[in-house]
Amino acid sequence: MINIAVDAMGGDYAPGEIIKGAVQAAGMRDDIRIILVGQEETVREELKKYTFRDGQITVQNAAEVIATEEPPVNAIRKKKDSSLVVGMNMVKKGEADAIVSAGSSGAILVGGQVIVGRIRGVERPPLAPLIPTEKGVSLLIDCGANVDARPSHLVQFARMGSIYMEHVVGIKNPRVAIVNIGAEEEKGNALVKETFPLLKECPGINFIGSIEAREIPHGGADVIVCEAFVGNVILKLYEGVGATLLSMVKGGLMTSLRSKIGALLVKPALKETLKSFDASKYGGAPLLGLNGLVVKTHGNSKATEVCNSIIQCVTFKEQGINEKIRESLGREKSEEGKE
Amino acid sequence: MINIAVDAMGGDYAPGEIIKGAVQAAGMRDDIRIILVGQEETVREELKKYTFRDGQITVQNAAEVIATEEPPVNAIRKKKDSSLVVGMNMVKKGEADAIVSAGSSGAILVGGQVIVGRIRGVERPPLAPLIPTEKGVSLLIDCGANVDARPSHLVQFARMGSIYMEHVVGIKNPRVAIVNIGAEEEKGNALVKETFPLLKECPGINFIGSIEAREIPHGGADVIVCEAFVGNVILKLYEGVGATLLSMVKGGLMTSLRSKIGALLVKPALKETLKSFDASKYGGAPLLGLNGLVVKTHGNSKATEVCNSIIQCVTFKEQGINEKIRESLGREKSEEGKE
Numbered sequence: 004m005i006n007i008a009v010d011a012m013g014g015d016y017a018p019g020e021i022i023k024g025a026v027q028a029a030g031m032r033d034d035i036r037i038i039l040v041g042q043e044e045t046v047r048e049e050l051k052k053y054t055f056r057d058g059q060i061t062v063q064n065a066a067e068v069i070a071t072e073e074p075p076v077n078a079i080r081k082k083k084d085s086s087l088v089v090g091m092n093m094v095k096k097g098e099a100d101a102i103v104s105a106g107s108s109g110a111i112l113v114g115g116q117v118i119v120g121r122i123r124g125v126e127r128p129p130l131a132p133l134i135p136t137e138k139g140v141s142l143l144i145d146c147g148a149n150v151d152a153r154p155s156h157l158v159q160f161a162r163m164g165s166i167y168m169e170h171v172v173g174i175k176n177p178r179v180a181i182v183n184i185g186a187e188e189e190k191g192n193a194l195v196k197e198t199f200p201l202l203k204e205c206p207g208i209n210f211i212g213s214i215e216a217r218e219i220p221h222g223g224a225d226v227i228v229c230e231a232f233v234g235n236v237i238l239k240l241y242e243g244v245g246a247t248l249l250s251m252v253k254g255g256l257m258t259s260l261r262s263k264i265g266a267l268l269v270k271p272a273l274k275e276t277l278k279s280f281d282a283s284k285y286g287g288a289p290l291l292g293l294n295g296l297v298v299k300t301h302g303n304s305k306a307t308e309v310c311n312s313i314i315q316c317v318t319f320k321e322q323g324i325n326e327k328i329r330e331s332l333g334r335e336k337s338e339e340g341k342e
Numbered sequence: 343m344i345n346i347a348v349d350a351m352g353g354d355y356a357p358g359e360i361i362k363g364a365v366q367a368a369g370m371r372d373d374i375r376i377i378l379v380g381q382e383e384t385v386r387e388e389l390k391k392y393t394f395r396d397g398q399i400t401v402q403n404a405a406e407v408i409a410t411e412e413p414p415v416n417a418i419r420k421k422k423d424s425s426l427v428v429g430m431n432m433v434k435k436g437e438a439d440a441i442v443s444a445g446s447s448g449a450i451l452v453g454g455q456v457i458v459g460r461i462r463g464v465e466r467p468p469l470a471p472l473i474p475t476e477k478g479v480s481l482l483i484d485c486g487a488n489v490d491a492r493p494s495h496l497v498q499f500a501r502m503g504s505i506y507m508e509h510v511v512g513i514k515n516p517r518v519a520i521v522n523i524g525a526e527e528e529k530g531n532a533l534v535k536e537t538f539p540l541l542k543e544c545p546g547i548n549f550i551g552s553i554e555a556r557e558i559p560h561g562g563a564d565v566i567v568c569e570a571f572v573g574n575v576i577l578k579l580y581e582g583v584g585a586t587l588l589s590m591v592k593g594g595l596m597t598s599l600r601s602k603i604g605a606l607l608v609k610p611a612l613k614e615t616l617k618s619f620d621a622s623k624y625g626g627a628p629l630l631g632l633n634g635l636v637v638k639t640h641g642n643s644k645a646t647e648v649c650n651s652i653i654q655c656v657t658f659k660e661q662g663i664n665e666k667i668r669e670s671l672g673r674e675k676s677e678e679g680k681e
Binding site (some may be wrong): 136147150151157182184191192193195215216217218219220221231232233235236237238239240241243244245246247248249250251252254255256258259261262264265266267268269270271272273275276277279280327 | 366424463475476486489492521523530531532534554555556557558559560571572574575576577578579580581582584586587588589590591593594595597598600601603604605606607608609610611612614615616618619
């Protein structure tokens, strides 16, 4: 049985869509138990709308809610009875294997480190969302947790990202690349130049060199390594350019009668195409390298993304990702003779 | 009379498209003289295809060509008789007001600094392309010249970018923003945190704060300030996501008979829409802060972009951009009591 805590109060569509997604996930697997963490009365009221197997969904009361705009460190420290802090403490105590939250990104990152805690040997836990590409999906690691990272952090990101892509997403021997401003080895800023040779020598990963941002949407690598500032820019620009282009295309189709008729005809095919460029079907972004699993889903997550994030936790647990990370980073330490 | 040197040998479609673009520009303005720099015989042969006003286009022989893959510093130092070096020397000596090249980016950046030279007071000359947005166009500064920049460089980028947007692109009191991973002032990496208060206090610019990458395609600011590594990622991802999405949309439209018929109907409207998301109509990217003007156009530039880049040089010169930069950065120095 895998136990998954779900922050019922976090996100733009909480608690409605969060609970709906949790019920969907419960319906898909017999071997999971979902603990909805939040204001008990509200959550129970919402749960009444659905039917589910007895005992498969339980409610854990938490009186407080962390708002998106609250300073994260303060929120985690002071709101001991918030849904996020209560849920994370359940992961810490082993009462839950994972927690899924669509709440404040900052609070999730801080709480993951402070409450759930890092795996021994992990220097900085990265946030690693899957992003859609022409060929499928790539892992962007780190995209928001550790600005001004050091080379050794990036090497760990490459290792953890490889394990995740191979065992959760199912890509054999995933290609690892570092984001750079040119394909040649001598290109880059100080961080990339220092990291590049370390990645080249790093055992157990399939390092293919630099990747220019242009190649990311084409699926040029499976694990895209970068420090968090750059990763965040990539993630958000991905969304921004996509949204802008599509809204312009839609607007363009409405300019004449001819194009309006054409739009009706192309709509189903277009919808199908764009669905394949939508990452929400893969669920949320895991915060890797913690003693447990923390998954951050988009603030505007609807039921499907919440459901997929829960299923993602199951694969993560079944595949023993944290054991593999412990083993890989432990091995690294031994090789360096530090342990 | 404004004299513009054009590197006839640089770029994927040189010399054909370059020369075609130069002839187009010459046809549009009486007050410019274009000097085509390159292998004289080849250039003259190509020029025979066109008619133009006597003396408006001349040829300056340069026997060598710098290839894209050559190490830039070496190329600039050793190939004294290359089209790029000869053209840049003309700018240096005042025989030309500007040079346009679609050749090696690295060589253009190095040559700009080493041969043409910086305006006194300019610490690092940034490369500043215009990028398309939903609302028009924004200036991305710096996008490739100075990785690992310091806060003082970014402040100069903001000043120079504002002058350019106001007087070349014609946007009154342009909104300046710094690329960041959140909208709040306390967010960011070390560079952004240090730069933010300096921009807030910087006179003569309309600083509106941080901009998240997501807001760039929506036209959230007119001058987008960032260090070169981040700027390069933004520029290339812009191109990459756009190209991928459009090829997916095109592919999607070919999946059924119904959508194929629809595609025929929407094609003209779609083409019109996407044209407005194409930055090539604005010309190339200026390298700002030099004693003269160096404009880098895309390696795959066709005649239209070359022509627009030449016209851009005219506006730059007419508006006295370099004089304004000198005045602005000189004033900064006096204010700091350093002069």
